[in-house]
Amino acid sequence: MRDWNPFVVCVCGTLFATFLSFVVHTFVLPSGVPVGLEWTGRRLEFLGDIRACLREYTAGMTTILSGYKRFSLNGKPFIMPGTGFKTEVMLPPEHIKWVVDQPEDILSHQQFQAEKVGVKYFLPGFDLYSPIAAVEALRLHLTRSLGKIQGDLVDELRHSVDAQLGVDEEWKEVNLHNTINDIVFKTSGRVFFGKTLARNDKFMYHLTNVSTWFGAGMLLIGQLCPWQLRRVLGFLFSIPIHYHRSICTRYLLPYFVERLNNMQRKRQDPSFEYSPPEDLITWTYRAAFDMKDGQMDSEKDTVKKFTTLVAGAIASSTVGASNVILDLISSDPQENYYHLLREECDSAFQTGEDWNSSATLLKLHRLDSTIREGLRRSPAILRGLSRMVMPKEGVTLPSGQRLPQGCMIGFPVPAIHTDSRYYDEPDVYNPFRFLPTKSTPRSMIVTTSQTFLPFGHARHSCPGRWFASHSLKLILSYIIINYDIEPLKERPLNIIMGDIAFPPPGATIRLRRRERRATQS
Numbered sequence: 001m002r003d004w005n006p007f008v009v010c011v012c013g014t015l016f017a018t019f020l021s022f023v024v025h026t027f028v029l030p031s032g033v034p035v036g037l038e039w040t041g042r043r044l045e046f047l048g049d050i051r052a053c054l055r056e057y058t059a060g061m062t063t064i065l066s067g068y069k070r071f072s073l074n075g076k077p078f079i080m081p082g083t084g085f086k087t088e089v090m091l092p093p094e095h096i097k098w099v100v101d102q103p104e105d106i107l108s109h110q111q112f113q114a115e116k117v118g119v120k121y122f123l124p125g126f127d128l129y130s131p132i133a134a135v136e137a138l139r140l141h142l143t144r145s146l147g148k149i150q151g152d153l154v155d156e157l158r159h160s161v162d163a164q165l166g167v168d169e170e171w172k173e174v175n176l177h178n179t180i181n182d183i184v185f186k187t188s189g190r191v192f193f194g195k196t197l198a199r200n201d202k203f204m205y206h207l208t209n210v211s212t213w214f215g216a217g218m219l220l221i222g223q224l225c226p227w228q229l230r231r232v233l234g235f236l237f238s239i240p241i242h243y244h245r246s247i248c249t250r251y252l253l254p255y256f257v258e259r260l261n262n263m264q265r266k267r268q269d270p271s272f273e274y275s276p277p278e279d280l281i282t283w284t285y286r287a288a289f290d291m292k293d294g295q296m297d298s299e300k301d302t303v304k305k306f307t308t309l310v311a312g313a314i315a316s317s318t319v320g321a322s323n324v325i326l327d328l329i330s331s332d333p334q335e336n337y338y339h340l341l342r343e344e345c346d347s348a349f350q351t352g353e354d355w356n357s358s359a360t361l362l363k364l365h366r367l368d369s370t371i372r373e374g375l376r377r378s379p380a381i382l383r384g385l386s387r388m389v390m391p392k393e394g395v396t397l398p399s400g401q402r403l404p405q406g407c408m409i410g411f412p413v414p415a416i417h418t419d420s421r422y423y424d425e426p427d428v429y430n431p432f433r434f435l436p437t438k439s440t441p442r443s444m445i446v447t448t449s450q451t452f453l454p455f456g457h458a459r460h461s462c463p464g465r466w467f468a469s470h471s472l473k474l475i476l477s478y479i480i481i482n483y484d485i486e487p488l489k490e491r492p493l494n495i496i497m498g499d500i501a502f503p504p505p506g507a508t509i510r511l512r513r514r515e516r517r518a519t520q521s
């Protein structure tokens with residue numbers, strides 16, 4: 001056997017150990033971790049930080065809920081290990097007001113999203129946060145026009161539900177996600193991009209793929225993949241997103257070009273006879289004309305941003321509606337919730353005019369509360385109101401803890417939603433818990449608060465929630481009035497990956513058309 005020189009072995013061993021420790025500290029250990037804060041989910045073991053992060057791949061909600069019980073209930077922040085070796089400091093709910101009041105240069109929403117959504121890795125060059133006319137259009141025009149567009153929404157809703165769920169009275173089994181996605185796509189699509197594209201199945205296929213790949217990229221690149229590999233894997237994800245989005249652009253671009261040319265001509269020459277359809281394309285250009293800097297994106301860039309926004313909007317509403325249906329049909333049949341809702345919907349929608357009037361939706365107190373309860377129990381994003389610490393010197397929390405620059409902070413939404421200080425019997429499904437009582441005023445789906453966060457809260461809260469609430473109420477009313485759904489013995493558990501939760505894509509439901517006033521209105 002060859003003799004090893006002990007001195008050389010010692011030197012080589014020391015150099016190797018130093019190199020390994022450098023690699024672990026530089027490339028593997030979570031970054032931006034504040035000192036002096038306790039972790040949840042970390043044990044006293046070799047490479048405890050890394051192993052805590054690794055366990056998050058299968059931990060579901062256990063870690064976040066136990067951290068909340070141990071620390072947040074005592075008003076303390078804690079470190080939440082993250083898949084991808086990124087940690088986030090979870091703050092107690094008492095800090096919400098302080099966080100949402102901080103300006104962007106102290107706690108940045110934008111910088112956090114760029115990292116977490118991971119867009120800069122899988123869509124480099126796509127600036128999610130340059131002024132987006134389509135988002136302005138949501139804020140300025142869509143919400144105000146809900147009454148005017150309701151007739152179109154209902155027309156498309158009837159068309160797609162009847163086609164998807166059938167009008168015969170046989171029981172049939174359908175995949176919940178695909179069915180609801182189809183109905184939401186067509187109903188919202190009518191208002192986003194008009195009837196022709198809303199009924200174009202190829203366009204729907206490619207737009208759905210944009211949201212699927214975007215969502216997968218957000219999850220895998222933004223959250224699950226170790227941050228060291230993001231650039232490489234991000235490039236691979238950009239390929240299908242570019243592909244499907246460029247096909248969507250081909251479908252949408254002629255509408256945008258026609259609309260822009262005619263709307264501009266009308267602005268220059270008021271005698272030119274042209275009245276554009278009232279849809280999100282028209283509102284996007286109205287908002288773009290009014291934007292402060294006067295700079296307009298090219299038609300192609302406008303279409304790309306529009307595509308990303310509507311794909312996300314359809315995906316969020318699909319998840320919301322699917323959760324509401326799963327909760328409802330898995331509830332105790334003795335409680336009769338489905339039939340109580342049907343009673344309310346039957347009485348509100350008596351005539352065709354009722355379907356076209358937004359005043360009818362204000363009568364749906366039980367349904368409003370049921371959707372709100374679904375969002376309380378199954379928020380799609382588990383860590384909300386997230387921000388990144390910006391100042392070089394860091395920031396000091398109201399509790400006195402100092403957080404370094406680059407540190408990520410947020411709030412554990414499902415834990416706040418099941419805190420018995422804010423909700424009676426929080427683990428019980430009670431779809432009518434938000435009905436107004438003598439002592440509590442009515443809280444509607446769209447009302448955000450420090451204890452109800454599915455749409456975020458304050459600045460940056462979801463600007464599409466009025467549209468989401470309006471369209472979900474119509475979709476669910478139409479289904480509840482016209483279909484019996486077989487109850488489920490057990491609620492299929494949502495899938496949790498990173499900080500996103502969604503109903504299992506394979507879940508199915510059985511339903512049949514009711515005999516009575518099915519197509520009455």
Ligand code: HEM
Nearest residue numbers: 135313316317320385454455456460461462463464467468
């Ligand atoms: C049930 C359905 C929906 C849910 C649960 C939902 C939830 C959310 C959440 C949690 C946020 C992030 C808030 C934050 O960062 O603090 C958000 C942002 C946003 N949502 Fe929704 N959303 C829904 C439907 C929609 C719809 C239908 C639209 C469009 C019509 C829409 C448009 C947007 C936009 C543009 C933003 C970004 C706002 C910003 O960063 O300033 N959402 N949504």
